[in-house]
Amino acid sequence: MLIMANYFRISLRGTDFVTVSESARDFMDEFVKDGRAEVKSDGNYFVDRNPAIFHYILDYLSGRKLHLPKGICAIEAREEIEFWMIPLEAVPKCCYEVLYNDNMSSYEAIEEMEEYMAQGVCPIETEIKCSKGKLQEVRETLSRALVDPGSSLLGKIWLFLVAVFTLTAVVCYLLHSNSEFRVTRENIPPIPDNNTYNFFFSNPKRTVLITKVVSREHMILEIISNVFLLFDLFLRFLITHRKKAFILSPPNVIELVSVVISFFISIADRNPSIVIDNIAADKLMVVCGFIYSLRILRLLRLAETTAEMNILRLCFKKSWKIIALLFMVFTIFSILFGSGMYWAEFENAETFPNILISIWWAVVTITTVGYGDHYPKTTFGYLVASLTALFGLLLIAMPIAALSSNFGIIYNCYTYKKKYAAARKKSKNCIHPCIVKK
Structure with a gap:
C-alpha cells in the first residue's frame, strides 16, 4: 500500500x-x-x-x-x-x-546518391527561392534535362544524342588499331637508322600504326563525337552549382583527359614523324592509348540514368568493406599458396623458377581461371594445388551472399522511395481535413 x-x-x-x-x-x-x-x-x-x-x-x-x-x-x-x-x-x-537497420543506411545512401547526381541543381519542391529570370529558367530547364532525362522531351533527345555519339566514339576507338579499317599511307616518313627501323618494324602492332592511317571519314567522325561529348561535359559544368565538386569528380576528370588525349592521338596518327623522330614519344603514345581506353567508362555514365545501375552502384558502395576484406584475404593467401608451391616444387627445375611466378599461378588458380602456363609435377605440388583450388572456391563464394543481400535491401528501399515520391507528387495539393492552413 x-x-x-x-x-x-x-x-x-x-x-x-x-x-x-x-x-x-x-x-x-x-x-x-x-x-x-x-x-x-x-x-x-x-x-x-x-x-x-x-x-x-x-x-x-x-x-x-x-x-x-x-x-x-x-x-x-x-x-x-x-x-x-x-x-x-x-x-x-x-x-x-x-x-x-540496414534500410536506414540504404535510404541515406540513396539520398546522397541523388544529391550527387543533381550536382547542385535548384530543388523544385522546396522553400528555396530561386530568381526566375530568363537565364535562370534556361538553367533549370537544362538542369532537369541533363539530370533527369526522362522528365522532359529535351532531356530524352539530349540523352539520345549523347548515347549515339558515345557509342560512335567507342566504336572508333575499337577500330583504331584494326588494320582492316585503316588505309595505307601515301608517304611514310624516312626511318633515321637501322635501330629505329628494327624498333618499329619488329613489332607488327607498331608496323600497322606506322604504315597505315585511319581513313579521313573515320577521323572526322571521331572528332565530331569527341567535340560533342566535350561540349556536353562543358554544359554540365556551366549549369552546376557545385563547380569545385564537379571539377574534382573522378569520372569528369577521366572524361576530360581522355577527350584531350583523343585529339593528341589523332594528330600523332596523321603525323607519324612525331613518333619516328623521337622514340621516347612512342612510350608516351602507349600511355596515352591506355588512358584513352578509359573513355569506355563513359558508357557507365549513360547507365546512370537507369534505376538498376544506381542500385548496383549503391550495392557496391555499401559492400566496400566486404570487398576490401576479400581483396586482403585474397592477397595474403595468394602469397601463402604461391610460396608453398615454389618450395613444394623446389627439386623440380622445370617448374616455377621463382616465387613471383608461383604467386601468379596461385592467383589464376584461386580465381578458377587456370591458364595452364605453369602447373606442378610432384606429389607435394599436387597437394598444394588441391588446397589452393578448394580455397579458391570458398573465397569466391564468400562475398556473393553479402552482395545479394545488400542488393535486395537497396532495391526495396529504392522502389519504395520512388513510389512514395510519386504518391507525394500526386497528392501535393491535397490537404488533410484535420489540418488547418495558417
Whole structure:
C-alpha cells in the first residue's frame, strides 16, 4: 500500500503510463524545466509525444536497460532516443539490429546518391527561392534535362544524342588499331637508322600504326563525337552549382583527359614523324592509348540514368568493406599458396623458377581461371594445388551472399522511395481535413 500511494502517471497523447520510480519522476521534473513536458493540476505529467515505444523508454528511466522492439522504424527509434536525451551507448548490443537497420543506411545512401547526381541543381519542391529570370529558367530547364532525362522531351533527345555519339566514339576507338579499317599511307616518313627501323618494324602492332592511317571519314567522325561529348561535359559544368565538386569528380576528370588525349592521338596518327623522330614519344603514345581506353567508362555514365545501375552502384558502395576484406584475404593467401608451391616444387627445375611466378599461378588458380602456363609435377605440388583450388572456391563464394543481400535491401528501399515520391507528387495539393492552413 505504501508503494501504491507513491505512484504517478505520465500521459503521452492520452495514453497513460503508471510508475513508482523516483528516478523517472526526477527526470520528468527536469523535462518540465526544459519545457518539454508539463505538470497537470493533479501532479501527473503530460508529454505531446508518440507513445509507441515509451514503455521501453520508461524502463531505462526507471534504472533498467533500454531494449527496443523489433519491427519499428530505425529512424523513429533514433528520434525518440534523442528526444528523451538517452545516449546511444545505452542501447545493448542485442538491439543494434533495430537501431542500425540496414534500410536506414540504404535510404541515406540513396539520398546522397541523388544529391550527387543533381550536382547542385535548384530543388523544385522546396522553400528555396530561386530568381526566375530568363537565364535562370534556361538553367533549370537544362538542369532537369541533363539530370533527369526522362522528365522532359529535351532531356530524352539530349540523352539520345549523347548515347549515339558515345557509342560512335567507342566504336572508333575499337577500330583504331584494326588494320582492316585503316588505309595505307601515301608517304611514310624516312626511318633515321637501322635501330629505329628494327624498333618499329619488329613489332607488327607498331608496323600497322606506322604504315597505315585511319581513313579521313573515320577521323572526322571521331572528332565530331569527341567535340560533342566535350561540349556536353562543358554544359554540365556551366549549369552546376557545385563547380569545385564537379571539377574534382573522378569520372569528369577521366572524361576530360581522355577527350584531350583523343585529339593528341589523332594528330600523332596523321603525323607519324612525331613518333619516328623521337622514340621516347612512342612510350608516351602507349600511355596515352591506355588512358584513352578509359573513355569506355563513359558508357557507365549513360547507365546512370537507369534505376538498376544506381542500385548496383549503391550495392557496391555499401559492400566496400566486404570487398576490401576479400581483396586482403585474397592477397595474403595468394602469397601463402604461391610460396608453398615454389618450395613444394623446389627439386623440380622445370617448374616455377621463382616465387613471383608461383604467386601468379596461385592467383589464376584461386580465381578458377587456370591458364595452364605453369602447373606442378610432384606429389607435394599436387597437394598444394588441391588446397589452393578448394580455397579458391570458398573465397569466391564468400562475398556473393553479402552482395545479394545488400542488393535486395537497396532495391526495396529504392522502389519504395520512388513510389512514395510519386504518391507525394500526386497528392501535393491535397490537404488533410484535420489540418488547418495558417
